[in-house]
Amino acid sequence: MSQVDPVVSTASGLDVDAIRARFPILQQEINGKPLVYLDNGATAQKPDVVIDAVSDCYRSYYANIHRGVHELSQRSTTAFEAVRGTVQRFLNAPSEDEVVFTRGTTEGINLVANSFVRPRLQAGDEILVTGMEHHSNIVPWQLLCDATGAKLVVVPFSDAGELDLDDVAARINKRTKFVSVIHVSNALGTINPVAEIVELAHAQDVPVLVDGAQSAPHMPVDVQALGCDFFVFSGHKTYGPSGVGVLWGRYELLAAMPPWHGGGDMIKTVTFERSEFAEPPQRFEAGTPNIAGVIGMGAGIEWLMGLGLDKVAAHEADLLAYAHEQVSAMEGVRIIGNARRKAAALSFVMDEAHPHDIGTILDNDGVAIRSGHHCAQPVMQRYGIPATARASFGVYNTRAEVDQLVASIDKVRRLFA
């Protein structure tokens, strides 16, 4: 463990040293320097509790779920199903039967697009998204629009990276059939006023999906307070395994939706004449899922809840504010995304150095960031830039790591000056 880390984050009361100690991968050097992992927006590293939960499943009780009377199958089923309760508490959802396991955010959005929205859509109808969506909240709707003749309507955002609620209101009309919005922008860090958008949409009887890929890991989420109809996130960003995630939806909506994929586990009875579908959530979980992955995701979420999402948010807000202050003071560096409410991500460009070059030089100092368009090419187009460099924070990051980031950016500046 590094000696420079503050033992306790003054902003949150979290013992960051103890947190770091739970992440085996962080205890290494990259290119001879301590790893500074600032690519949490892409994916988070895994604490020992997650690694152990996955390993324990395979070592001691793995079997297929819902399918056997034998001991291992029952134990696997119990552990798998228990994760629904974990997610229910994580999102403050009314019922664990509203928790559908998916492969991740992308699959959740595609599921809602195909099972919920598609049957309601006619030529000329509109689907509303924002200009700062991740590709996974653009392309599924474009596919749907292509198939039905519906139209994708985009709410633009300001130079600072903020939506204008009046503008949102003005774009919701009788033709609007669905609203799908990003909660926290992965490219800009903006926290969008999702509860207010839901209110505007519901005033016109339009259901809303919230893409929570970048909010669920970083702040308390309460789907009942948000008022949304669907909420999706990815397990790999909440410190769990990749390839698993969650779609939460209001039960009455899920119950009215046809299945998306057909197969085993999602039916009550099958004859060659017809099949009767299972109730939600099983209706949407055709085939053998990523059993150990879901169990690992549950362990990650329990661990996060044990820390306290309010404390996690406070700690990361402190890091982000500190990084903003340091980086905005640097000459030749421009922060992309200056919304008043931001979480966890700091995107920037430099006058002289391309984001790719920044990424390589930072990597040489052990600082892992992402450079690219962050699967949000429309955001890049909005600013007229090909890419940004992005440092994104997680609960294990420290102010000392921000200092290392800043020192490395300064090195880029000197090299390219």
Added chain:
Amino acid sequence: MADDLFKLYQDVILEHNRKPRNYVAVDPATHRGHGYNPLCGDSIELTLDVRDGVIHAIGFQGESCAIATASASLLTDTLQGCSVDEAEAITARFRAVMDGQDEEDLPAGLEPLRGVRRFPSRIKCARLAWASLEAALAGDGEDGAASTEG
């Protein structure tokens, strides 16, 4: 490793990035090739005036990182006035070096690009302009498009 970084961003590369040579759209152009890396958004447009099997003029424009820009700049510098056959032979040698055939010779002007080998994630940056060239020459007068993704 710091040494390797220094080799990658040596003065020649930084200098060509800062002041790219032949940063023009050749007009009229007989051949053009567009290279795009969807992963990072780097984009390079090569334009050539080829007559009687000789590259009379070659220029590039675009938006790209230092490695891609310097590689394009060095490419145009090296191939200006070459025959198409020579250009294709040099392209093949450059590709071989990027594929790890260290014993392969390069024209002296291109030697600074050899350091990219140590940074696997950046090889596609160095290759962008060369992929554009291949697309341009293969297009035989048509617009060629290339991608160094994948």
